[in-house]
Amino acid sequence: MTFLVFGSTGQVALELQRCGGVTALSRAVVDLTDLAAVRAAIRAHAPRAVINAAAYTAVDRAEEEETLAHAVNAEAPGAMAETCAAQGIPFVHVSTDYVFDGSGETAWRETDETSPLGAYGRTKLAGENAVRAAGGRHAILRTAWVFSAHGGNFVKTMLRLSDTRDTLNVVADQWGCPTPADDIARALVTMAEAMAAGHAGGTYHFAGAPPINWAGFAREIFDRAGRTMLVYDIPTTDYPTPARRPANSRLDCAAIERDFGVQRPDWRAGLDRVLSELAEGVTG
Numbered sequence: 001m002t003f004l005v006f007g008s009t010g011q012v013a014l015e016l017q018r019c020g021g022v023t024a025l026s027r028a029v030v031d032l033t034d035l036a037a038v039r040a041a042i043r044a045h046a047p048r049a050v051i052n053a054a055a056y057t058a059v060d061r062a063e064e065e066e067t068l069a070h071a072v073n074a075e076a077p078g079a080m081a082e083t084c085a086a087q088g089i090p091f092v093h094v095s096t097d098y099v100f101d102g103s104g105e106t107a108w109r110e111t112d113e114t115s116p117l118g119a120y121g122r123t124k125l126a127g128e129n130a131v132r133a134a135g136g137r138h139a140i141l142r143t144a145w146v147f148s149a150h151g152g153n154f155v156k157t158m159l160r161l162s163d164t165r166d167t168l169n170v171v172a173d174q175w176g177c178p179t180p181a182d183d184i185a186r187a188l189v190t191m192a193e194a195m196a197a198g199h200a201g202g203t204y205h206f207a208g209a210p211p212i213n214w215a216g217f218a219r220e221i222f223d224r225a226g227r228t229m230l231v232y233d234i235p236t237t238d239y240p241t242p243a244r245r246p247a248n249s250r251l252d253c254a255a256i257e258r259d260f261g262v263q264r265p266d267w268r269a270g271l272d273r274v275l276s277e278l279a280e281g282v283t284g
Contacts, residue, residue: 003192004047006030006038006080007054011148012094015185016053023047027054032076033068039083049090049192052077059098059120060242066119073123078130085136090195092188097144097176097207099125102246105175107211109252110142110203118243128203139191139201141184141256144249145208145217147270148181149277154214158221159278162229172215172233176249177207180270187262194260204259205251208267220268225275 002021007013009026017024023045030041032054042050056062056072077093084091098121099114116122131138147153161168187206195201212220215233222229236245253264 002048003189004042004045004050006032006050006052006076009151010053010055010057011146011151011153011181012184012188013053014150015148015182016051016188018182019185019189022051033071035075035079038076038079042080042083042087042089046087047089048196049092050080050084051092051188051192052080053094053188055094056123057120059118059245062119062123063242066123069119069123070126073120074126074130077127078134081131081134081136081138084138085134089136090192090201091131091136091138092192092195093127093131093138093140094184094188095128095140095142096121096124097142097246097249097251099128099142100246100249102248104248105250107250107252108205108248110205110255117246120243137195137201139195140203141188141191142203142205142251143179143184143207144251145176145178146181146184147178147274149274150181154217155221155271155274156278158218159225159227162222162227166228167230167232168218169232169234169238170215170218171236171239172213173235174245174247174249175211175213177209177211177251178217178267178271179206179208180265180267180274182273183208183265183270187256187260190260190262199260202259204256205253206256206262207251207253207264208270209264211250221271224268224271
């Protein structure tokens with residue numbers, strides 16, 4: 001066994017399993033709120049590296065369940081990182097663009113000041129800090145706008161809505177970088193392999209290119225899926241949600257290419273792959 005993966009049914013965790021050479025631990029096997037079980041799993045498997053692809057990702061619900069979100073997104077990664085540090089095992093952790101406040105129009109760099117807008121971002125930032133504080137060799141990978149043929153995501157939501165509608169209102173003042181989950185999985189494996197060979201790690205950004213807003217992304221989905229849908233641009237204020245979303249989720253990905261040779265993917269190619277999978281009935 002090469003790598004131990006926390007998470008088994010999420011978008012990135014599923015793609016990691018497709019990469020092979022991993023043992024993925026589901027919530028039924030290891031409850032992330034049971035820190036003793038988390039630590040015991042790492043010691044029992046003694047992997048070359050640990051990848052944490054598990055998280056509490058219900059952004060709006062986190063506003064009411066921040067204690068639970070903190071347990072999963074901060075306390076559990078902290079326990080993983082501490083155990084890995086004690087065992088001399090490299091640790092790779094997935095984080096998010098939500099650690100930033102989304103101001104401006106410039107792509108966020110790893111060294112930019114963090115300032116989360118809501119509970120989800122706060123708990124993910126706390127997780128990053130816990131991983132760093134553990135003192136072991138680690139890498140934190142921030143990503144954004146994840147999509148795949150599995151689970152719940154924007155691509156699948158748009159396709160589902162197009163089954164019963166011919167027009168949609170979609171937010172156009174939030175910009176970001178859609179990122180295929182399979183590309184994230186390959187980036188994580190590359191990082192884990194490098195760290196198992198002695199790479200020092202650090203904090204990195206990885207997201208698709210080019211940047212686009214949600215309305216533009218929706219149009220691209222419908223065009224590539226061959227579906228007729230009229231998309232109307234609306235401001236965020238016309239689509240209120242319990243949790244505030246960053247208006248600017250663009251990520252600068254130069255560092256990961258420099259240090260690991262991982263190039264940012266063209267999300268349009270990933271979208272074509274996902275649409276093909278969905279057409280073939282791959283809908284986990």
